[in-house]
Amino acid sequence: MDYQIPLFNLNFDEKEANAATETIKSGWISTGPKCAELEQMFVDMFHVEYAVSMSNCTDALHLACLVCGIGAGDEVLCPSLTFAASANCIRYVGATPVFCDIVGSNHINIDPADIERKITAKTKGIVVVHMGGFPARMDEIMAIARKHNLKVIEDACHGPLSEYKGKKLGTIGDCAAFSFFSNKNISTGEGGMFISNNKEMAEKARLLRSHGMTTMSYQRAAGHATAYDIVELGYNFRLDDIRASIAIEQLKKLPADLEKRIEVRKCYVDGLSKIKGIVVPFADNTEFTSNYIMPVVLLDSTKEKRDHIRDCMHAAGIQTSVHYPAIHLFSIYKDGSWHLPQTEYVTDNEITLPMYAALTKDQVDFIVVTLKQALDE
Numbered sequence: 001m002d003y004q005i006p007l008f009n010l011n012f013d014e015k016e017a018n019a020a021t022e023t024i025k026s027g028w029i030s031t032g033p034k035c036a037e038l039e040q041m042f043v044d045m046f047h048v049e050y051a052v053s054m055s056n057c058t059d060a061l062h063l064a065c066l067v068c069g070i071g072a073g074d075e076v077l078c079p080s081l082t083f084a085a086s087a088n089c090i091r092y093v094g095a096t097p098v099f100c101d102i103v104g105s106n107h108i109n110i111d112p113a114d115i116e117r118k119i120t121a122k123t124k125g126i127v128v129v130h131m132g133g134f135p136a137r138m139d140e141i142m143a144i145a146r147k148h149n150l151k152v153i154e155d156a157c158h159g160p161l162s163e164y165k166g167k168k169l170g171t172i173g174d175c176a177a178f179s180f181f182s183n184k185n186i187s188t189g190e191g192g193m194f195i196s197n198n199k200e201m202a203e204k205a206r207l208l209r210s211h212g213m214t215t216m217s218y219q220r221a222a223g224h225a226t227a228y229d230i231v232e233l234g235y236n237f238r239l240d241d242i243r244a245s246i247a248i249e250q251l252k253k254l255p256a257d258l259e260k261r262i263e264v265r266k267c268y269v270d271g272l273s274k275i276k277g278i279v280v281p282f283a284d285n286t287e288f289t290s291n292y293i294m295p296v297v298l299l300d301s302t303k304e305k306r307d308h309i310r311d312c313m314h315a316a317g318i319q320t321s322v323h324y325p326a327i328h329l330f331s332i333y334k335d336g337s338w339h340l341p342q343t344e345y346v347t348d349n350e351i352t353l354p355m356y357a358a359l360t361k362d363q364v365d366f367i368v369v370t371l372k373q374a375l376d377e
Helices: 014-026 033-046 057-067 085-092 112-117 138-148 199-209 217-221 241-272 303-315 341-349 361-376
Strands: 050-054 075-079 096-100 102-104 107-110 123-129 151-155 175-179 192-196 294-298 350-353
Touching (some): 014 241, 033 050, 033 192, 033 241, 050 057, 050 199, 057 085, 057 151, 057 192, 075 107, 085 096, 085 123, 102 341, 107 112, 112 138, 138 151, 175 199, 192 199, 241 294, 241 361, 294 303, 294 341, 303 350, 350 361
Parallel strands (some): 075 096, 075 123, 151 175
Antiparallel strands (some): 050 192, 102 107, 175 192, 294 350
């Protein structure tokens, strides 16, 4: 159906179209100068040493596991309340995901206490997902990682330019991955970025991104090399220059877009705070965040009630979503051994409301009123 208020809208205009057109006209459309330009923008804007463009965030997470030395027989702690890629990347390298619960309905990120409880002799790392662009409790998580000599991979796909105590998300752990999927803050359809302050990790990620080749086509075409060797079993995880040119324009727009999202969230929180029976996760957050999504969690509720409320909102022309179905309940991961009560409650009772910079106060007020009416039925 066509929604009066969609969940998300693209922040595209002629700038993205012109950038793609100019790249096509340049005669170089695969990985080349635009990818290099985008990587440098990440280095500058995220205050990180190294950035490597990727075909998507999933591939960036895959390589993050590889460069962290994770492999067969290892265990990696991760949340279940996230998209499947955050756990699949662990399996790609032959390791085992160990699912941890979230803190609770008011903080839907991985719980450091459950991380500590589930560490074994096989534990090699932690995948941290910053839900909605709101930071996980990184001081506690990094202290645990140092204590047990664990690698920390930040899945920061929701949080470009989000901060935790003055640091950009993605620059706190050993390495991180960002997404340029069509509904993300930076949107190119597909695409992603690997970042790290570790030179060895970044160099290995760059090597593995392109078949383990010592030089790439653009370097050879530019006269910087005439031959190459293959020194590792790599992959084809390259981003192309057409998408990179779009990402560059998106990244230029990002700071202003995030400032507008902050105002949208303020309108939401003001209205939602007057409604009994719901909690707004991260309502007490004071950090600068991307506000990728606008989640609310129903209190003393059931999945059936949540779904009825969503149906009422859809009937009123408001699109909603759920972030996320719990990974440990999917058939491929379900083995009956996981006890994640907070995760299971939230996955059954969370509603994601529309969030984008162009939302007006009147639209937010309408969404809030409609939600309240559905709750009162």
